[in-house]
Amino acid sequence: MVERDPALQTMLVVDKLSKKFGDFTAVDELSFEVDAGEVIGLLGPNGSGKTTTIRMLLGLLSPTSGTAFLLGHDIRTQAESIRSKVGYMSQRFALYDELTADENLRFYAGVYGADTPGRVEEVLAAVELSSAASLRAGDLPIGWRQRLALGVAIIHRPVFVFLDEPTSGVDPIARRLFWNRIYELADQGVTALVSTHHMDEAEYCQRVGIMRRGRLLALDTPSGLKQSALLGEAWDVYAEPLLRGLQAVQTAPGVYRATLASDHLRAIVESGQAAENLGSALRAEGLKEVRLERVQPTLEDVFLALASD
Amino acid sequence: MELLIDGRDLRHAYDALQAVDGVDLRVAAGEIVALLGPDGAGKTTLMRLVCGALRLQTGEIRLCGIDLRAHPDQARANLGYLPQQFSLYQELTVLENLRFFAEVRGVPASEWAPRAMEILDFVGLGEFADRRAGALSGGMRQKLGLAAALVHRPKVLLMDEPTGGVDPVTRQSFWQLLIRLLEDGVGVLISTPYMDEAARAQRVMFLSRGRVLAEGSPRELRAGLAGRVLELGASPLRAAGKVAAQDPEVEDVQAMGDRFHLRVAAGRLTEVERRLGEALRSAGCVVTSVRAVEPSLEDVYVHLLQAVSPAEAMSSAHG
Numbered sequence A: 001m002v003e004r005d006p007a008l009q010t011m012l013v014v015d016k017l018s019k020k021f022g023d024f025t026a027v028d029e030l031s032f033e034v035d036a037g038e039v040i041g042l043l044g045p046n047g048s049g050k051t052t053t054i055r056m057l058l059g060l061l062s063p064t065s066g067t068a069f070l071l072g073h074d075i076r077t078q079a080e081s082i083r084s085k086v087g088y089m090s091q092r093f094a095l096y097d098e099l100t101a102d103e104n105l106r107f108y109a110g111v112y113g114a115d116t117p118g119r120v121e122e123v124l125a126a127v128e129l130s131s132a133a134s135l136r137a138g139d140l141p142i143g144w145r146q147r148l149a150l151g152v153a154i155i156h157r158p159v160f161v162f163l164d165e166p167t168s169g170v171d172p173i174a175r176r177l178f179w180n181r182i183y184e185l186a187d188q189g190v191t192a193l194v195s196t197h198h199m200d201e202a203e204y205c206q207r208v209g210i211m212r213r214g215r216l217l218a219l220d221t222p223s224g225l226k227q228s229a230l231l232g233e234a235w236d237v238y239a240e241p242l243l244r245g246l247q248a249v250q251t252a253p254g255v256y257r258a259t260l261a262s263d264h265l266r267a268i269v270e271s272g273q274a275a276e277n278l279g280s281a282l283r284a285e286g287l288k289e290v291r292l293e294r295v296q297p298t299l300e301d302v303f304l305a306l307a308s309d
Numbered sequence B: 001m002e003l004l005i006d007g008r009d010l011r012h013a014y015d016a017l018q019a020v021d022g023v024d025l026r027v028a029a030g031e032i033v034a035l036l037g038p039d040g041a042g043k044t045t046l047m048r049l050v051c052g053a054l055r056l057q058t059g060e061i062r063l064c065g066i067d068l069r070a071h072p073d074q075a076r077a078n079l080g081y082l083p084q085q086f087s088l089y090q091e092l093t094v095l096e097n098l099r100f101f102a103e104v105r106g107v108p109a110s111e112w113a114p115r116a117m118e119i120l121d122f123v124g125l126g127e128f129a130d131r132r133a134g135a136l137s138g139g140m141r142q143k144l145g146l147a148a149a150l151v152h153r154p155k156v157l158l159m160d161e162p163t164g165g166v167d168p169v170t171r172q173s174f175w176q177l178l179i180r181l182l183e184d185g186v187g188v189l190i191s192t193p194y195m196d197e198a199a200r201a202q203r204v205m206f207l208s209r210g211r212v213l214a215e216g217s218p219r220e221l222r223a224g225l226a227g228r229v230l231e232l233g234a235s236p237l238r239a240a241g242k243v244a245a246q247d248p249e250v251e252d253v254q255a256m257g258d259r260f261h262l263r264v265a266a267g268r269l270t271e272v273e274r275r276l277g278e279a280l281r282s283a284g285c286v287v288t289s290v291r292a293v294e295p296s297l298e299d300v301y302v303h304l305l306q307a308v309s310p311a312e313a314m315s316s317a318h319g
Helices: A050-057 A079-083 A101-111 A119-126 A142-154 A172-187 A220-229 A241-251 A274-284 A299-307 B044-052 B072-076 B095-102 B107-120 B139-150 B168-183 B218-223 B238-245 B269-280 B297-308 B309-318
Strands: A009-020 A026-037 A041-045 A063-070 A088-089 A160-164 A191-196 A207-212 A215-220 A233-239 A253-260 A265-269 A288-295 B001-012 B015-026 B032-036 B058-064 B077-083 B154-158 B186-193 B203-208 B211-216 B229-235 B252-253 B260-264 B286-292
Touching: A009 A050, A009 A191, A009 B186, A009 B229, A026 A050, A026 A063, A026 A191, A026 A215, A041 A172, A041 B139, A041 B269, A050 A063, A050 A160, A050 A191, A063 A079, A088 A142, A101 A119, A101 A142, A119 A142, A142 A172, A142 B297, A172 B252, A172 B297, A207 A220, A207 A299, A207 B218, A215 A220, A215 A299, A215 B015, A220 A299, A220 B015, A233 A241, A233 A274, A241 A253, A241 A265, A241 B168, A253 B168, A265 A274, A265 A299, A274 A288, A299 B168, B001 B044, B001 B139, B001 B186, B015 B032, B015 B044, B015 B203, B032 B044, B044 B058, B044 B154, B058 B072, B077 B139, B095 B139, B107 B139, B139 B154, B139 B168, B168 B186, B203 B297, B211 B218, B211 B297, B218 B252, B218 B297, B229 B238, B229 B269, B238 B252, B238 B260, B238 B269, B252 B297, B260 B269, B260 B297
Parallel strands: A041 A191, A041 A207, A088 A160, A160 A191, B032 B186, B032 B203, B077 B154, B154 B186
Antiparallel strands: A009 A026, A009 A063, A207 A215, A233 A265, A233 A288, A253 A265, B001 B015, B001 B058, B203 B211, B229 B260, B229 B286, B252 B260
């Protein structure tokens, strides 16, 4: 775990938060804290409890047990106070396709009572859509729509924003434009909690919580997760023919997991044993052109290691 | 190696929108090829052209050597297709669903039952044959979708974004199934917006606006940027990024959560690394790590996209 700066204000404290729907435990004793200006991610597949967590934190859904305090307010009893101070961008953005970008923002500014002079123009600039102000939301490319939805979520100057799967379906450049806006908000002290099922996207977060089946399996920086949460080492294995190599590696001693990765194999191997065990297993099968490379683990490697415990 | 999909000069326009704009697409037996691109890049349109759901406007496609335009039924007999949104009959059991798909695919009545069980065992649903499809978990539904696409033993399998949002554990076992299909000589074409998923394919085609920006094995694609990516960890992080962006030989600064990826001019890595260390120190930043890293597929894709639209590149690097 990284050391957190004690001088920073804690914006969110989640303590053993749980939600059951009948027999199904959607969120299972979730506990974590978030500091001011942090960009924190919840990474997990569909159904792992990310959106349910966000809905509880927004006060839209009451927890079965546990507590959470957002900006010092109890989510169970003070939802009204919370909602005026937080922003929320849902998976299905609430944009009016018939209205222009500018009109969408003006509408929501009115709803939140935030229609002070210049605010809409300021937000358009902040999400890099000034040049698109008079275009219909429905005509905007998806990456621009995502930034407009972000603009809607921050129109009332929230200090904490929830972003639920914000950048699905865009290319890396559009995603990066979006994330640069998040980082700028963070620099201004806005805290962001982002849910994603996207390993690539989780890499953008300062800290990532890995969720599965309602439980938080680990929470750390992406680098920290790769260093500490993964037992063993990641190796790329080149051998011909590949599929026979896969069988040999899967049954070699000390191999936790092996899979096909493009034109090579990827193996998670007990620390210190890899080169020797893998090499001899492959040579014993008579495979040619064996080459082994120690590589950086990915967040998916981490996820799989945590999920198999 | 035998070409199972051989598409040449494929184009498709929806009115004024050129969704696929001159793509050559080849998939060999025992190979997984990934179409990688964002929404609107043309992935699904290409898939629909290959499976014959959309009529070819130009070009030609041969499936297992058979011309799709001239002999659509014969050509498509060799094809299994798992669409992004596939429908199952919620009220029918797993086995009944499979029977339905087998009949649609013209599998003889005498053959469907043993084959269905064989395929259910293959995808790990053998013991759930009598469960209602509506009562399956997401991962099991995915596997039943795969079983339905395989029920007539196709030589070519098309999968449109098969594992988005699926539990990585399920995704892992899904890929293990694909590998076994490869051993039998099946060719697989998948579409995906995810770099990490594309990285598993033997060959990746980067698509943007209906065109192929680059094509090759992930290793070949990465090799184009070898020795040009620096990872930088420093504090305060954002200030360090601004310092890095000012270096004349840093072409691109990509913020990651707790670090940056910097793309450096060709052959200048050592020089930039040294110079950057000094610049950061004199700006009062503490450097926690600076090292050359293997370029990721995302680094490669961003580089390619910037080459086709440099204006966006500037605003994303320095905006």
